Amino acid sequence: MVVLFAALLNPSTGGDNILSLLLSLVWFAFLMIFFLYPSFGQRMQLSYMLRDLERKLNKLKIIKDEINQITVETIKRVGKPEKDPAPDINRLSEFFIIQPESMDPYGLVYKLEHILETGESVYEQEVAKLAPHATEHQVKSLTNLVEVLRGINTIYRVVRHYYLLGKKTANIYMVLQIQMVLPQIIEIAESYRQAAVAFSKGQPIGDGVGPLVAAKLVNGMEKERYEIAKDTVVQEIELENRKVYVVRAIGPGGTVGRPGEGVKQLVEKLPENPKLIITIDAALKLEGEETGKIAEGVGVAIGGPGVDKYKIEELAKSRGIPLYAFVIFQSITEAITPMRESIAKAADQVLEKVKQLILEKVKSGESVVVAGIGNTIGVGLG
Amino acid sequence: MSEPSIMMGGRSRERTPEPLTFLKCLSCGVENSRPFKENDYVLKIVEDEKCPKCGGTRSKIVNIYVPEKKESK
Ligand SMILES: [Zn+2]
Numbered sequence: 001m002v003v004l005f006a007a008l009l010n011p012s013t014g015g016d017n018i019l020s021l022l023l024s025l026v027w028f029a030f031l032m033i034f035f036l037y038p039s040f041g042q043r044m045q046l047s048y049m050l051r052d053l054e055r056k057l058n059k060l061k062i063i064k065d066e067i068n069q070i071t072v073e074t075i076k077r078v079g080k081p082e083k084d085p086a087p088d089i090n091r092l093s094e095f096f097i098i099q100p101e102s103m104d105p106y107g108l109v110y111k112l113e114h115i116l117e118t119g120e121s122v123y124e125q126e127v128a129k130l131a132p133h134a135t136e137h138q139v140k141s142l143t144n145l146v147e148v149l150r151g152i153n154t155i156y157r158v159v160r161h162y163y164l165l166g167k168k169t170a171n172i173y174m175v176l177q178i179q180m181v182l183p184q185i186i187e188i189a190e191s192y193r194q195a196a197v198a199f200s201k202g203q204p205i206g207d208g209v210g211p212l213v214a215a216k217l218v219n220g221m222e223k224e225r226y227e228i229a230k231d232t233v234v235q236e237i238e239l240e241n242r243k244v245y246v247v248r249a250i251g252p253g254g255t256v257g258r259p260g261e262g263v264k265q266l267v268e269k270l271p272e273n274p275k276l277i278i279t280i281d282a283a284l285k286l287e288g289e290e291t292g293k294i295a296e297g298v299g300v301a302i303g304g305p306g307v308d309k310y311k312i313e314e315l316a317k318s319r320g321i322p323l324y325a326f327v328i329f330q331s332i333t334e335a336i337t338p339m340r341e342s343i344a345k346a347a348d349q350v351l352e353k354v355k356q357l358i359l360e361k362v363k364s365g366e367s368v369v370v371a372g373i374g375n376t377i378g379v380g381l382g
Numbered sequence: 383m384s385e386p387s388i389m390m391g392g393r394s395r396e397r398t399p400e401p402l403t404f405l406k407c408l409s410c411g412v413e414n415s416r417p418f419k420e421n422d423y424v425l426k427i428v429e430d431e432k433c434p435k436c437g438g439t440r441s442k443i444v445n446i447y448v449p450e451k452k453e454s455k
Contacts, residue, residue, distance in 0.1 A: 251424075338400075
């Protein structure tokens with residue numbers, strides 16, 4: 001057999017002719033395929049892309065399962081439920097919120113607020129039911145954890161949808177679209193995984209830099225404290241004879257509170273308008289920018305669906321209160337994963353800047369509102 | 383063209399960052415750090431950990447963060 005094969009391949013024994021004939025046949029076949037079936041190249045590319053997509057989808061599934069496991073274990077450990085929480089967690093991970101209809105935009109902000117608040121409290125109640133032994137703060141952090149699970153679940157389902165649709169329709173453009181954004185999606189999924197770990201242990205995250213500045217501002221100087229809106233507190237301090245009202249969400253459980261409603265309620269209750277409203281929040285940096293960079297400006301620095309931002313803007317406009325803002329730049333990953341050193345260091349710098357601004361713009365005897373915006377997980381009230 | 387599969391699979395999973403807790407002793411003011419433990423939070427008063435310098439038991443958590451890689455290695 002080997003001898004025969006060698007003979008065929010050896011040009012001196014006439015194998016040359018057979019080999020070249022075979023090769024020509026192969027080439028001819030290829031030529032015919034491309035001639036009769038012009039999209040053959042695209043087909044091949046599509047199957048490559050689908051395989052790539054399948055691998056990444058699998059990776060997403062692994063991350064999703066891991067987050068699911070962290071959630072179930074944490075709820076079991078912290079909440080000590082009597083029955084297995086897994087089916088209920090699964091149900092909560094499919095929970096949805098329907099955006100209000102915007103065809104008639106009148107009153108849209110309040111509709112959105114109502115829906116979001118309902119969703120939030122339903123979610124919190126459900127988690128509290130699953131974890132009967134958890135404290136109030138722990139329930140909030142567990143709610144965050146289940147929300148992370150819901151997030152990754154949605155990402156996974158959307159990617160799978162495009163993968164299956166692309167496969168079914170053999171539509172390369174459909175696959176191309178999801179393939180283009182998939183590296184970023186994988187990166188976000190990876191940060192969700194780290195976020196789940198942070199929420200399960202109660203570690204402060206990058207987004208918590210706003211409340212961190214507020215906590216450092218108050219640190220030991222608190223004169224009075226009261227809840228002004230759901231999960232939102234005011235801490236009164238005095239800074240060189242200036243009254244400072246610090247608004248932030250209740251810590252150390254994971255919650256963002258209702259800073260918009262909080263500031264509104266507070267200012268409406270005050271005997272006279274504060275001189276300034278200062279908001280401090282984390283902001284998304286551009287790629288290549290330094291993490292922990294501080295920028296200052298005017299306006300309301302609050303991310304999210306816009307309800308809180310709207311309320312403070314409305315209030316400030318009607319009462320003519322100037323709005324100042326400080327933001328601390330970080331990536332989306334850094335915002336939801338345990339706080340980096342550069343962000344924590346930036347908090348100290350922002351604190352100094354806020355104090356300086358207050359001393360500069362607010363006269364002795366006047367008052368100012370400082371709102372630390374963000375998730376308070378791991379940041380106590382002092 | 384689609385990338386060859388060998389180049390895609392190799393990247394290992396990122397490690398979960400481990401934060402440190404920074405405690406400030408309430409008697410002598412010295413700051414110490416240790417790995418984060420559950421139930422730690424910023425501004426918490428810790429009563430059951432001895433200060434390595436003066437032996438005081440009351441300290442306050444002043445920071446919790448993940449140190450930058452350059453400094454930890
Ligand atoms: Zn000491």
